[in-house]
Amino acid sequence: xxxxxxxxxxxxxxxxxxxxxxxxxDVGVLCFEGPAEQxxxxxxxxxxxxxxxxAAFHLVQGGPLTxxxxxxxxxxxxxxxxAAGAIGFREALGLVQKRGQYMAxxxxxxxxxxxxxxxxxxxxVCEACKEASAFGIVAxxxxxxxxxxxxxxxxxxxxxxxxxxxxxxxxxxxPLPVSVPVHTPLMQVAADRxxxxxxxxxxxxxxxxxxxxxxxxxxxxADEVRMSLVQQLPSAVRWQHTIQTMWxxxxxxxxxxxxxxxxxxxxxxxxxxxxxxxxxxxxxxERVLAHVA
Numbered sequence: 001x002x003x004x005x006x007x008x009x010x011x012x013x014x015x016x017x018x019x020x021x022x023x024x025x026d027v028g029v030l031c032f033e034g035p036a037e038q039x040x041x042x043x044x045x046x047x048x049x050x051x052x053x054x055a056a057f058h059l060v061q062g063g064p065l066t067x068x069x070x071x072x073x074x075x076x077x078x079x080x081x082x083a084a085g086a087i088g089f090r091e092a093l094g095l096v097q098k099r100g101q102y103m104a105x106x107x108x109x110x111x112x113x114x115x116x117x118x119x120x121x122x123x124x125v126c127e128a129c130k131e132a133s134a135f136g137i138v139a140x141x142x143x144x145x146x147x148x149x150x151x152x153x154x155x156x157x158x159x160x161x162x163x164x165x166x167x168x169x170x171x172x173x174x175p176l177p178v179s180v181p182v183h184t185p186l187m188q189v190a191a192d193r194x195x196x197x198x199x200x201x202x203x204x205x206x207x208x209x210x211x212x213x214x215x216x217x218x219x220x221x222a223d224e225v226r227m228s229l230v231q232q233l234p235s236a237v238r239w240q241h242t243i244q245t246m247w248x249x250x251x252x253x254x255x256x257x258x259x260x261x262x263x264x265x266x267x268x269x270x271x272x273x274x275x276x277x278x279x280x281x282x283x284x285x286e287r288v289l290a291h292v293a
Contacts, residue, residue, distance in 0.1 A: 001031040001259045002052035004281045005059075012055045015089070019051045022093050027051050042180050043100035046075050050096045053079040053258030054089060059285040060257060065292065068251055069218065071211040071242050073263055074142070074182065075099075077232065083257075084206040086225055091201050098197050102190035103180045103233070112181035113158040114141065117149050119171025122240075125149040128168060132161035141183035142237045145269040147171075152181035183236050191233040198226050216241035218249070239263075243270045255279060255288060 005012045006028060016028040030039055031048050038044050057079065072080035078092050087095075117125050122143055129138045129151055138153030138161045151161055158181075162173040181187070203222035210219045212228045216238045219225055243266070246254070253275040256264045264276045277288045 001048070002028075002055050003032045005052075005055045006032070008282055009058070012058050015055055015058065016051060018090070019047070019093055022090060023047055023097060040177050041104065042178070042182070043097070043104045046096045046100035047093060049075055049258070050078055050093055054082060054092075056257045056259070056280050056285075057083055059279060059282065064289070065255070067208050067255075069209045069211055069246055069249060071246065072213075073239055074213065074232070074237050076258070076263075077210070077213060077229065079258065080210055081206070081225065084208050084210055086204055086206050086210075086222065087201065095194075095197055095201065099190070099194055099233075102193045103182055103187060106190040107180055107186055111155060112153065112186065113155040114150060114152040114176045114178040114181055115158055115162055116172075116174050116176055117151060117162070117165045117170050118173070119147050120149070120165055120168060121147070122149055124168050125151065125165060128161045128164035129153075131164055132157050135160045137181075137184060137186055139184045140236050141181070142239060143241065144237075144239050145266045146240065148266070148269070150176065152178075152184045153186060154181070182233065185234050187233040191230050194233065195230045198229055211242045211245050213237040213239070213242065216245045218245070239266060240270050243267055243274075247271045247274065253277070253292060255292070 006016055019027045027048055030044060031052055039048060070080040070084050078096050081087050082089060082092050125140055129140060132138050136154035136157030138151060138157035140149050141152040142150035144150060151158060165173055203226060205222050206220050212219050214228050214231045214235045219228060254267045255277045257279045259280055261278050264278055267274055267276050279285045279288055
């Protein structure tokens with residue numbers, strides 16, 4: 001993850017070196033070599049993804065591609081906020097490291113479960129979670145696209161919700177390799193801890209609006225951003241609504257910056273008419289430039 005960028009660009013290599021000084025471990029080795037068991041632990045996953053995504057954004061920064069608005073899925077909001085000028089790399093990375101730590105400490109290992117529900121409407125998934133809440137905390141965590149919702153919470157309650165979802169006609173349900181049930185009320189303790197760190201930093205008003213996860217609305221002020229990031233942890237990621245908001249703003253081209261193409265696939269499901277691109281290395285950046293800039 002990000003190795004090609006690291007090897008091809010000295011400035012990006014320096015970014016990883018700066019990250020190592022901030023984090024206290026070699027995030028480049030973890031991204032490039034693993035082990036996967038460690039990389040899948042949220043306190044390591046989050047800084048690794050932030051660094052890798054900002055490495056890809058480094059290709060774009062200062063060039064002809066300028067956004068009309070930014071958005072990020074869960075952790076991706078921090079990358080989006082750096083891109084929008086709200087906060088610097090060093091501050092964002094330190095904040096994300098604490099976010100991962102607080103999330104991991106908010107629940108006992110093995111007590112939570114995260115799972116995807118495919119082929120069921122948002123309202124039907126919400127009904128299944130509501131009924132299963134008799135067994136514990138379970139809630140929609142990611143409202144990703146029509147027919148794709150991620151649920152999370154206490155293990156027994158999530159398992160019951162999956163049974164109810166299948167009974168309601170879900171095409172598929174599958175547990176995900178995520179170590180904590182983020183975007184549920186179980187994360188309120190982590191959110192309360194994170195608020196102190198968020199409030200301790202200097203934030204700037206955004207150069208372009210962020211369409212946030214919690215409400216899927218455009219934010220511009222530093223105060224709104226701080227409040228939204230705290231609310232984000234115990235609240236669902238309204239990704240489908242975020243993309244629909246951007247489309248309603250007249251945005252028709254979406255460029256996913258960072259590893260993978262998951263968000264691009266979701267955008268296509270939400271707004272099939274949208275033009276989508278990915279930037280994850282020098283070649284993909286040049287390909288986008290040739291068509292968009």
